[in-house]
Amino acid sequence: xxxxxxxxxxxxxxxxxxxxxxxxxxxxxxxxxxxxxxxxxxxxxxxxxxxxxxxxxxxxxxxxxxxxxxxxxxxxxxxxxxxxxxxxxxxxxxxxxxxxxxxxxxxxxxxxxxxxxxxxxxxxxxxxxxxxxxxxxxxxxxxxxxxxxxxxxxxxxxxxxxxxxxxxxxxxxxxxxxxxxxxxxxxxxxxxxxxxxxxxxxxxxxxxxxxxxxxxxxxxxxxxxxxxxxxxxxxxxxxxxxxxx
Amino acid sequence: xxxxxxxxxxxxxxxxxxxxxxxxxxxxxxxxxxxxxxxxxxxxxxxxxxxxxx
Amino acid sequence: xxxxxxxxxxxxxxxxxxxxxxxxxxxxxxxxxxxxxxxxxxxxxxxxxxxxxxxxxxxxxxxxxxxxxxxxxxxxxxxxxxxxxxxxxxxxxxxxxxxxxxxxxxxxxxxxxxxxxxxxxxxxxxxxxxxxxxxxxxxxxxxxxxxxxxxxxxxxxxxxxxxxxxxxxxxxxxxxxxxxxxxxxxxxxxxxxxxxxxxxxxxxxxxxxxxxxxxxxxxxxxxxxxxxxxxxxxxxxxxxxxxxxxxxxxxxxx
Numbered sequence: 284x285x286x287x288x289x290x291x292x293x294x295x296x297x298x299x300x301x302x303x304x305x306x307x308x309x310x311x312x313x314x315x316x317x318x319x320x321x322x323x324x325x326x327x328x329x330x331x332x333x334x335x336x337x338x339x340x341x342x343x344x345x346x347x348x349x350x351x352x353x354x355x356x357x358x359x360x361x362x363x364x365x366x367x368x369x370x371x372x373x374x375x376x377x378x379x380x381x382x383x384x385x386x387x388x389x390x391x392x393x394x395x396x397x398x399x400x401x402x403x404x405x406x407x408x409x410x411x412x413x414x415x416x417x418x419x420x421x422x423x424x425x426x427x428x429x430x431x432x433x434x435x436x437x438x439x440x441x442x443x444x445x446x447x448x449x450x451x452x453x454x455x456x457x458x459x460x461x462x463x464x465x466x467x468x469x470x471x472x473x474x475x476x477x478x479x480x481x482x483x484x485x486x487x488x489x490x491x492x493x494x495x496x497x498x499x500x501x502x503x504x505x506x507x508x509x510x511x512x513x514x515x516x517x518x519x520x521x522x523x524x525x526x527x528x
Numbered sequence: 529x530x531x532x533x534x535x536x537x538x539x540x541x542x543x544x545x546x547x548x549x550x551x552x553x554x555x556x557x558x559x560x561x562x563x564x565x566x567x568x569x570x571x572x573x574x575x576x577x578x579x580x581x582x
Numbered sequence: 583x584x585x586x587x588x589x590x591x592x593x594x595x596x597x598x599x600x601x602x603x604x605x606x607x608x609x610x611x612x613x614x615x616x617x618x619x620x621x622x623x624x625x626x627x628x629x630x631x632x633x634x635x636x637x638x639x640x641x642x643x644x645x646x647x648x649x650x651x652x653x654x655x656x657x658x659x660x661x662x663x664x665x666x667x668x669x670x671x672x673x674x675x676x677x678x679x680x681x682x683x684x685x686x687x688x689x690x691x692x693x694x695x696x697x698x699x700x701x702x703x704x705x706x707x708x709x710x711x712x713x714x715x716x717x718x719x720x721x722x723x724x725x726x727x728x729x730x731x732x733x734x735x736x737x738x739x740x741x742x743x744x745x746x747x748x749x750x751x752x753x754x755x756x757x758x759x760x761x762x763x764x765x766x767x768x769x770x771x772x773x774x775x776x777x778x779x780x781x782x783x784x785x786x787x788x789x790x791x792x793x794x795x796x797x798x799x800x801x802x803x804x805x806x807x808x809x810x811x812x813x814x815x816x817x818x819x820x821x822x823x824x825x826x827x828x829x830x831x832x833x834x835x836x
Contacts, residue, residue: 317553326532336536343549383556390552394545401541414786421783428779432770441833442766446780449762449826453783499553506560510567517574526572 295512296521302505309502316495323488340398346496347391354384359451362444371515374440379507385423411460422450618703619711626715640677647673648731659736666735667796681720682760710824713761721753744799751812752792758819759785765830
């Protein structure tokens with residue numbers, strides 16, 4: 284098996300072109316899946332016998348929360364790769380992830396609050412999952428703030444990579460906090476490896492949304508990646524063609 | 529239709545939640561495209577300063 | 583290589599003989615690891631005691647913060663006793679953050695940090711020594727001052743040992759976690775807010791367990807469990823934080 288495809292991923296011009304080509308392959312399926320999930324979740328799925336129509340918030344809350352964790356993990360892995368093997372493209376991936384993750388962490392917190400108030404009587408509680416999700420938001424903001432505060436791109440890349448890797452302990456804490464501590468949050472009903480305990484008509488739109496959001500992340504990442512790759516390039520030759528296109 | 533909008537009485541919570549999330553989606557699209565455009569502009573300016581642009 | 587000024591042999595020579603010995607030993611590959619760390623620790627302590635005014639600042643800040651709450655909220659001792667754990671820990675955390683800015687700043691400025699990194703010695707150990715010095719100069723005095731603040735908030739005498747223990751152990755973790763942020767933000771002007779933003783998320787578990795331990799101390803309950811958790815966090819910090827901080831220092835010096 285040749286590893287050339289892997290080595291090519293370290294080459295900025297190759298990555299730039301590949302990202303441009305792949306974006307629609309992530310973007311359009313994402314749009315279809317999200318629209319399908321919205322239709323299934325808002326219209327087709329029956330009301331929950333306990334929560335009525337209010338449960339439909341899950342179709343935006345769960346994907347947002349999933350995004351907040353998945354994006355951070357991607358960011359941390361890319362940062363670690365960039366730090367260990369000194370690959371600029373990896374740092375570019377990490378930098379691209381942060382704004383996406385931060386915005387969906389915020390969405391997760393807000394949608395969670397809107398779900399919590401009618402169902403469990405409170406917008407907010409300082410239980411382990413909510414608190415560590417809030418910590419995650421601060422980690423994203425700290426990451427972006429550190430990058431902004433360092434002018435030298437290489438130092439910014441490496442310093443923020445250390446931060447991303449140090450902060451990744453928070454991700455399993457968020458995920459497992461509902462099993463480690465008894466608190467307000469629900470026990471996992473979808474992410475269990477055994478059969479999920481939700482009815483199919485409710486579960487399928489959720490899975491569509493989760494997949495759709497994931498592909499959406501891919502599309503946005505690819506767009507941002509191109510810009511970040513450009514930011515790190517000094518050599519003129521391949522940029523000249525791109526810029527004058 | 530009105531039952532759909534009412535969301536069984538939870539409309540004040542469900543619709544803002546959807547609005548915030550879809551807002552996040554739109555924001556990400558706009559933000560990413562703007563960032564890419566800015567990077568291209570910077571790259572062009574860097575090339576021009578070095579006199580190598582076409 | 584860095585923008586921090588020439589490796590200032592002159593500045594180092596002006597410092598105590600101890601400091602001179604530290605850099606000489608640090609450069610010698612034969613110097614045992616613990617000796618180098620011990621000398622780095624002694625150097626930091628000695629330099630800090632020269633600027634006694636600066637030493638007192640975090641403590642004064644802590645006193646003022648704890649004073650704010652009775653004035654801003656309510657002078658009723660019963661109410662103050664309820665919020666005392668939170669006030670003590672918020673004050674300790676903020677005072678610690680204040681002092682963290684100076685952990686690496688002077689050494690980065692005069693080139694000593696660069697010497698540490700370039701010497702054959704383990705940067706991780708030297709940074710651990712510096713962080714230990716920081717704790718001795720900030721965390722430990724805060725732990726000793728905390729009972730005074732607690733008493734002013736209407737807490738009974740019996741709680742004092744528990745309060746000292748929880749703040750002392752918790753501040754170890756705070757110093758260690760903070761050293762990572764301090765190393766990452768080296769040389770950034772006015773990095774105080776950014777340093778806080780980086781350190782707070784990681785130190786929230788310390789805050790949570792520390793406040794819980796202090797609360798149990800005040801109410802007379804068994805505080806062994808949260809105290810042990812605090813100790814566990816401190817041990818985790820001791821093993822991992824200097825590594826991360828050393829990596830961050832090397833990055834900042836590049």
